[in-house]
Structure formats: structure tokens, C-alpha cells
Amino acid sequence: MPTTQPHGPDGMKQDIEMVIPSTPEQIHRVEAKAEKLARRFGFSQDDLDSLAIAITEIVANAIYHGNKKDPDKTVSIRFVCTTEALIVSVRDQGGGFKPNDLADPLAPENLLKGSGRGIFIVRTLVDDLQFKFHHDGTEVILTKNR
Ligand SMILES: Nc1ncnc2c1ncn2[C@@H]1O[C@H](COP(=O)(O)OP(=O)(O)OP(=O)(O)O)[C@@H](O)[C@H]1O
Ligand SMILES: [Mg+2]
Numbered sequence: 001m002p003t004t005q006p007h008g009p010d011g012m013k014q015d016i017e018m019v020i021p022s023t024p025e026q027i028h029r030v031e032a033k034a035e036k037l038a039r040r041f042g043f044s045q046d047d048l049d050s051l052a053i054a055i056t057e058i059v060a061n062a063i064y065h066g067n068k069k070d071p072d073k074t075v076s077i078r079f080v081c082t083t084e085a086l087i088v089s090v091r092d093q094g095g096g097f098k099p100n101d102l103a104d105p106l107a108p109e110n111l112l113k114g115s116g117r118g119i120f121i122v123r124t125l126v127d128d129l130q131f132k133f134h135h136d137g138t139e140v141i142l143t144k145n146r
Helices: 024-040 045-066 118-125
Strands: 015-021 074-081 085-091 128-134 137-145
Touching (some): 015 024, 024 045, 024 085, 045 074, 045 085, 045 118, 045 137
Antiparallel strands (some): 015 074, 085 137, 128 137
């Protein structure tokens, strides 16, 4: 079987999608689902914690910055587990942004700011973070290796 093929213990579904409305109280649902799946897929408690924080930050960005809390817009979260990694895609219906223009949270003038470090923190918690800007929304793909 190719290693890119989703796999797992017999009968376990390896490709799971959830769609949520763009309201902040949905964030904890996604977090709970992510932890449950990562545990089922055999990740350590440390990895579970990292994944929970990373996914929470990216989903919060999708709800607040992408969809601007418009309840008529949705965020789709897809979990794919392969032999190598858990890959999580978070897709909103917003206009995107320019990752290269993000402020550096470690710059002296930003150190005391209370926001602007979500993506920076996520990069330290996952093995890969990609942004894809589609005509109808933004997709953020994070990968946590086994
Ligand atoms: N899905 C998204 N759609 C549109 N803009 C986004 C998205 N994700 C991030 N951004 C932009 O990137 C910026 C940086 O995001 P980041 O998560 O690092 O910080 P923040 O959300 O502003 O603050 P916090 O530290 O609370 O996460 C945001 O302020 C926003 O302008
Ligand atoms: Mg953020």
C-alpha cells in the first residue's frame, strides 16, 4: 500500500470532515474533535496538546479574520490521517491575506502587543504550515508528523 494512502486500525475512517458556522463557540467543538481523532490515531499527549492549540488558532483565524463571524459563512475542517502524519485543512470563505506581510511578533515594537502571534505559535507546534488562496476562500493546511 502506498504510504500516502490513509490507513489505520481496521474499520477506522481516515478522512473526516466537519463544517461549522462562523461563530466563536464552535471553536471548542473542533478542538474536542481534533483531540479525539489524534488520540485515536495514536498521537502522544504532547502531540495532542500541540495539535489542539494549533487547530484552535487556525480555526479562530478562519472565523474571525476570514469569515468575519458572518453566521452565513462556514468553515470546513478536514482531517486526513496517513502512515506519516495527521494533515488538517481549515477552509474559510474570506478574502485571504498576505502571509509575507505579517508583522514579526518578535520585533521590539510588537513584543507587548496582545495579538498577532497565532500563526507564529502554530509554526512552532506543527511540522508544516501552508496557505492556499482560492477564488472563494482561504485554506490553511497543517501537518503533524508521527
Ligand atoms: N483565515 C484568514 N483570513 C484572513 N486573514 C487572516 C487569516 N488568518 C490570519 N489572517 C491575518 O493574519 C494576521 C495574523 O494572524 P495571527 O493569528 O498570527 O494573529 P491574530 O489573529 O491577529 O492575533 P492572535 O495572536 O490572537 O492570533 C491576522 O491579524 C489577519 O490579518
Ligand atoms: Mg489568530
